[in-house]
Amino acid sequence: MRAKVYAELPAGYDDLTPGHEFPPVEYVLDEASVSAYVEAVGAAARLHVPPLAVAARAIASLGDLMEMPAGTIHASQDFDFSALVPVGARVICVAKVLRKLSRGPMRMLTLEMVVSDTNGSVVQRGRSTVVLPGA
């Protein structure tokens, strides 16, 4: 199931500049998707969503926001968790370009993601640096 996105996307790498904020992406962490995640990673059973399951969906939603060419890889990742997310919760992720670097064929992007609940309370923040394959 794809997340709900609120604008015409995805944006191309060349269109992005530091400070660019993507439209919010909303998704539901339903029982089936959380169970699939728990099984895939061998996570311990919890009464709430494992925080990296929230993050994984947020990162995957970047593929709806910007062109991620095949072969894009993850270089670094930061997280800050600030609330437990109940199974079944609807959350909203807002991503922003923090840094963009091109050197020769290498293209890197650092993106910040803030995930909030439907009351606007932040449940986690993340920062991803990805390396895109050369054109």
Add this chain to the structure above:
Amino acid sequence: MMEMPVSVGDAIPGFSREVVQSDINKYAEASGDFNPIHINEEFARTTPLGGTIAHGMLVLAYMSEMLARAFGEAWDLTGSFSARFRSPARPGDKLEVAGHVESVNNEGGIVRVTCSLTCRNQADEVVVSGEARVGLPVL
């Protein structure tokens, strides 16, 4: 329940995990990340990596689970994590995740525990290195 690692030098109980393509495929389905570098062997062979690799977030999930086992719900509620992906995790690799407590500080009624973490493969190469912080209430 095991005792929490809350003194400098305490080891965080780690574990080992073999990377298998079927787990990578399951992770792709569960996360929605279908980048072919992870799931399409034919495509991945044409890249400089020479074959499929596990999602970095799958490896981080193993490390996060280690912290969840050590610190319980406090990890999920107050944890923070900075990780660098140093080398790819490939199907067939045997990963060892481990960590230890680097520092402990009492900050206004919360004990801030900072941990150093690594995930290594069977060749002792670092796959992921990182630092995690968790806040625990003072008892």
